[in-house]
Amino acid sequence: MIEVRNVTKKYGDKLAVDNVSFKVEKGEILGFLGPNGAGKSTTMNMLTGYISSTSGQILIDDVDILEDPKKAKANIGYLPEIPPIYVDMTVDAYLNFIYDLKKCKLPRKSHLADVCNLCKISDVRKRIIKNLSKGYRQRVGLAQALINNPPVLILDEPTVGLDPTQIIEIRTLIKKLGKRHTVILSSHILPEIQAVCDRIIIINKGKLAADGKADEIAKNITNEHKMTVRIEGPTHTADDKRVIAEALKKISGVTYVRADMEREKGIYDFDIETDGKCDIRRDLNKLCTEKGWNILMLQLSDLTLEDIFLKITMNEGIKVESDSDTPEISLSIKDGELIASTGSAEEEKTETAEETESENAEDSENNGGEE
Amino acid sequence: MSAIYRREMGAFFTSGVAYVFLTVFYLISGIFFYNEVLLSGSTDVSPMFASMFIIILFLIPILTMKLLSEEKKNKTDQGLLTAPVSLWDIVLGKYFAALTLFIIAESIIFVYAIILSALGNVVWQTLLGNYFAMLFLGAAFIAVGLFISSLTENQMASAVASMVVLILIYLSEMLVADYANGGKIQNVLYTIVTKLGFYSRYIEFTNGVFSLPSIIFFISVAFLFNFFTVKGLEKRRWS
DSSP: OEEEEEEEEEETTEEEEEEEEEEEOTTOEEEEEOOTTSSHHHHHHHHTTSSOOSEEEEEETTEETTTSHHHHHHTEEEEOSSOOOOTTSBHHHHHHHHHHHTTOOSOHHHHHHHHHHHHTOGGGTTSBGGGSOHHHHHHHHHHHHHTTOOSEEEEESTTTTOOHHHHHHHHHHHHHHHHHSEEEEEESOHHHHHHHOSEEEEEETTEEEEEEOHHHHHHHSOGGGEEEEEEEOSSOSHHHHHHHHHHHHHSTTEEEEEEEEEEETTEEEEEEEEOSSSOOHHHHHHHHHHHTOEEEEEEEOOOOHHHHHHHHHTTOOOOOOOOTTOTTOOOOOOOSHHHHHHSOHHHHHHHHHHHHHHHOGGGTTOOOOBO | OHHHHHHHHHHHHHHSHHHHHHHHHHHHHHHHIIIIIITTTOOOOHHHHHHHHHHHHHHHHHHHTTTTHHHHHTTTHHHHHTSSOOHHHHHHHHHHHHHHHHHHHHTHHHHHHHHHHHHSOOOHHHHHHHHHHHHHHHHHHHHHHHHHHTTOSOHHHHHHHHHHHHHHHHHHHHHTGGGGGSOHHHHHHHHHHHHTOHHHHHHHHHTTOOOHHHHHHHHHHHHHHHHHHHHHHHHHHHO
16 A cells, blocks of 8 residues: 655755655554654655655555655545644634545535544534644544545644543544554554554664564564563672672673662662573573572563663664564664764663663652662 | 635635735725826826836735745645645645735726716726736736745745845836946846836836737746746755
């Protein structure tokens, strides 16, 4: 339905989107994920023909958006980041204008009534858009995209400015729409993407960082990769923390150790990450026996989408074992470029880790980790 | 095109621009009509039309200032540019909306003609000649204003820039008036400016000459600037 081939967009010297390719099948709901300025909106603007790509090709239902823009655009309903609504019109007048603009052939009254019902704006149809709240404006924007039942819907952060109940409504609506339309949806709200989308594309610094199903992206990153251990040292002081962390670092295969907060008195948790190639649990056990430490807890961390997102976007890099059982997932993660070049990688990792921590609300009492 | 045209016409009236424009136009043309036609005891409307040139310079930017600049500022251009319509549809829809309002304003002339016909014999040839001259002059100026509106996001900047450009067009002929008998370069400059002069072409009509080349000149300018506007919008997508 949508095919993006090696699309690049440059603003002067600034590379906004760098050689991005992907395909969206009919009836799929694709989530576009990325931090601010990653190129999400730029990509969407190119998909809808608002701006052109510097190079590459975009096909909407096999029609090139630049070669036959009218035909390609007729298949797209687009809700930009800021809904393109004329605030001095009434909702009804505006939707009628869009109906005419799209040269819609469907019966006017019933189609507009349907769209208004779907977006739950039937009760404000006579009001001037200027006087509507942000949530209603967003829904008018969505209604505008739905007019003429385009097979492709492109929604740029559709739930911004809505209250929680409305967000749930819009999500259900999008899921419902996904049955009849192909939907591309961008967001930086991870649970939203996880709840709604069949497939996720993570984009970072203009590059495609990951492409696959949410649970599969997470599943692909092996559990041995990251773990939390609670080790009891002999002295029950901060010295333990330092000594243990250093010893853990020396285990072969360990790439990163961070002493976490004091969970029990004098006993610390350690977050360990490995290169993913070997299982260090046995070595770890041996080390602790030798030193006379006690392992009180060992927990393999399942990476949440949030972890993956943060890792990818912070350029920390995850090495993913290609899993032969699930060949349909193409997962390509560009790792380590920044780390390799900066030299102060350790510091950066600490910062990243702390940020990860602050994301987790339940760890609010965290007193900050040190290595 | 018709959807954009109708929306733009609606917007002129809901935003109040149309009322301001029409009121000022009717007021000033009424004053000129009273002063230069009624008081002079003649039924020749040409002096009024000659004076209106200056007023049009100031009024047209009010019509055109927000046509494209506001779309850009409110990001509503995203809706238009991703709709299945061509850039020509968008530009011409807006252009003809502004032109329609200008024609509504200008058609007050016929009310004046009725008043005149009660007092004496109206010379319809000169009246209609002047009417169409002003219409095509407006058509050219609106295209210029629309083009300038497409260059900025700021309505005021658009209005002021349009006024400055239109005033320059008006003054350009006076600036080079002395060059007619000057050196070679001055002579060339004089020829170019007078050939492109809007004012002298327009004044010709008020002197009773219906010059077809001038009409074609105004239409060409209108087409050219609409073309520039379309190309400008297109270029923005590629930048």
